[in-house]
Amino acid sequence: MNNENIIEVENLVKKFGDFTANDNLCFEVRKSEIFGFLGANGAGKTTAIKILCGLLFPTSGKVMVAGYDVYKERNKIRKNIGYMSQGFSLYEDLTVKENIEFYAGIYGLKRTEIKTRFDDLVSKLGIEELKDKFVSDLPLGWKQKIAFSVAIFHKPQIVFLDEPTSGVDPITRRQFWDLIYEAVESGITVFVTTHYLDEAEYCDRVCIMAEGRIDAIGSPDELKSKYKSENMDEVFVKIARGTNKMNNK
Amino acid sequence: MAEIEIYNLCKNYGDVKALDNLCLSVEKNGFYGLIGPDGAGKTSLMRIITSLILPDSGEISVGGLDPVKDYKKLRLKLGYMPGKFSLYPDLSVEENLRFFAGVFGTTINENYHLIKSIYSQIEPFKNRRAGKLSGGMKQKLALCCALIHKPEILILDEPTTGVDAVSRREFWDMLNEIRSYGITILVSTPYMEEAVLCDTVSLLFKGKVVESGTPKEITSRYSSTIYSVKTDNIPLALKVLRNIPGLMSVNSFGQNIHLVFKDENHSEQEITNFLTANNILDAELSRIKAGIEDSFIDYILKENKN
Numbered sequence: 276m277n278n279e280n281i282i283e284v285e286n287l288v289k290k291f292g293d294f295t296a297n298d299n300l301c302f303e304v305r306k307s308e309i310f311g312f313l314g315a316n317g318a319g320k321t322t323a324i325k326i327l328c329g330l331l332f333p334t335s336g337k338v339m340v341a342g343y344d345v346y347k348e349r350n351k352i353r354k355n356i357g358y359m360s361q362g363f364s365l366y367e368d369l370t371v372k373e374n375i376e377f378y379a380g381i382y383g384l385k386r387t388e389i390k391t392r393f394d395d396l397v398s399k400l401g402i403e404e405l406k407d408k409f410v411s412d413l414p415l416g417w418k419q420k421i422a423f424s425v426a427i428f429h430k431p432q433i434v435f436l437d438e439p440t441s442g443v444d445p446i447t448r449r450q451f452w453d454l455i456y457e458a459v460e461s462g463i464t465v466f467v468t469t470h471y472l473d474e475a476e477y478c479d480r481v482c483i484m485a486e487g488r489i490d491a492i493g494s495p496d497e498l499k500s501k502y503k504s505e506n507m508d509e510v511f512v513k514i515a516r517g518t519n520k521m522n523n524k
Numbered sequence: 525m526a527e528i529e530i531y532n533l534c535k536n537y538g539d540v541k542a543l544d545n546l547c548l549s550v551e552k553n554g555f556y557g558l559i560g561p562d563g564a565g566k567t568s569l570m571r572i573i574t575s576l577i578l579p580d581s582g583e584i585s586v587g588g589l590d591p592v593k594d595y596k597k598l599r600l601k602l603g604y605m606p607g608k609f610s611l612y613p614d615l616s617v618e619e620n621l622r623f624f625a626g627v628f629g630t631t632i633n634e635n636y637h638l639i640k641s642i643y644s645q646i647e648p649f650k651n652r653r654a655g656k657l658s659g660g661m662k663q664k665l666a667l668c669c670a671l672i673h674k675p676e677i678l679i680l681d682e683p684t685t686g687v688d689a690v691s692r693r694e695f696w697d698m699l700n701e702i703r704s705y706g707i708t709i710l711v712s713t714p715y716m717e718e719a720v721l722c723d724t725v726s727l728l729f730k731g732k733v734v735e736s737g738t739p740k741e742i743t744s745r746y747s748s749t750i751y752s753v754k755t756d757n758i759p760l761a762l763k764v765l766r767n768i769p770g771l772m773s774v775n776s777f778g779q780n781i782h783l784v785f786k787d788e789n790h791s792e793q794e795i796t797n798f799l800t801a802n803n804i805l806d807a808e809l810s811r812i813k814a815g816i817e818d819s820f821i822d823y824i825l826k827e828n829k830n
Binding site for chain 1: 690714759821
């Protein structure tokens with residue numbers, strides 16, 4: 276495995292019965308980059324993420340994450356990654372503090388370590404008043420920010436974020452991206468999916484999936500010039516509409 | 525009288541004021557958008573309008589009816605698409621639609637013309653269970669189920685959240701078509717580029733309407749100068765610009781950064797100098813007109829300060 280790459284995927288195929296969710300994917304993710312993973316609903320993004328996180332086995336292909344093989348070394352992968360799933364990943368009937376203690380405990384962090392990191396987090400996010408509230412009582416924006424902080428609490432090499440800003444308002448969305456930038460600065464690689472195409476502009480590289488395949492990959496600038504588009508929104512529409520046309524034939 | 529008329533509506537959950545003397549009026553056959561941060565009260569408002577929860581106080585009339593007293597009559601006139609996918613996941617596409625038609629004492633055939641252009645897109649999957657549909661298809665089915673009894677008023681709570689950009693455009697095309705049948709539409713959305721497609725937009729904050737008007741009226745009320753900064757290194761430029769003297773707000777907008785000062789005594793030269801001094805040499809500057817997202821951010825920041 277190349278040292279520069281934290282994820283390497285070669286000819287990844289995932290089938291569910293007759294349905295091919297991931298059709299021969301090949302890509303790599305470089306260390307400390309923000310990698311945007313885009314695509315229409317049902318294009319196969321969540322399936323690919325679950326495979327990368329060691330939650331699903333591939334049907335075939337080679338997949339290495341943080342230097343480990345997804346077939347044989349799933350437990351090692353899990354220790355080295357963070358995952359914020361689509362839908363919500365905190366326990367609603369635990370407090371913020373309890374959630375963090377629970378996750379940190381699972382990752383084997385020591386009590387003193389948990390306390391220090393938790394105090395840092397509380398002051399960084401300014402959540403002194405929220406920390407003893409039940410998660411169910413928090414607004415969505417706070418839940419998402421805290422879920423992200425939980426996903427990187429054990430300082431993973433890479434964090435997977437599946438639509439973290441879905442339904443989040445314009446101000447909170449930007450605060451969320453500040454957290455992403457901060458994580459990248461501390462050396463964490465970020466793998467993120469989103470339907471907000473302004474956010475695609477903030478990624479170092481972007482990959483666009485359609486119907487189980489990767490249709491385009493590159494930096495936002497490369498893709499904009501390749502597809503002769505002003506912004507990522509146009510790139511996305513051109514790619515997605517292109518495959519729609521093929522379907523209608 | 526307007527189709528939806530609301531005056532001084534209040535709703536509390538314990539100590540939390542979800543709606544605080546909210547006033548709102550939606551014209552018949554209007555296309556009305558609600559925006560606002562999480563917890564602003566959008567969903568509570570929609571649930572009161574649809575007679576699913578009771579207000580604490582205030583006046584409300586929907587389609588000429590009182591959602592508290594006349595809820596049975598009102599529900600026949602209303603189509604409602606909740607924010608959370610609420611169809612039966614273990615019924616097929618067609619079974620869900622037939623069920624909703626049946627509950628309202630109608631049939632799929634009777635009102636098929638209303639849903640034809642939408643349903644034809646999911647019809648190839650009519651035997652698939654609703655729970656197995658992709659996000660975009662679920663939304664289309666939910667819209668069909670909300671329309672099958674030919675409602676006069678359609679209430680949609682963030683119908684495109686989590687839906688990809690292309691399916692979202694198609695969804696809004698469908699809403700325009702639905703409106704052409706004379707249906708009144710009230711819709712909430714976290715996507716500002718969708719809000720501008722409505723004829724009237726209200727910004728909700730802490731249970732109140734803090735701004736309202738056509739998208740053009742809202743953005744034309746925005747008075748500060750916005751400087752747009754284009755650079756390859758957005759994260760660095762954001763960090764740097766947060767320290768520029770006299771700053772009101774700095775926010776990323778895709779490949780640009782929008783910069784607003786507290787007063788108008790600033791110039792492009794000053795910004796360029798500041799960026800250069802901080803080693804950002806590729807910045808291109810321009811003055812731009814406010815979009816609705818600029819207005820949204822401006823209002824929330826000001827309200828938060830008050």
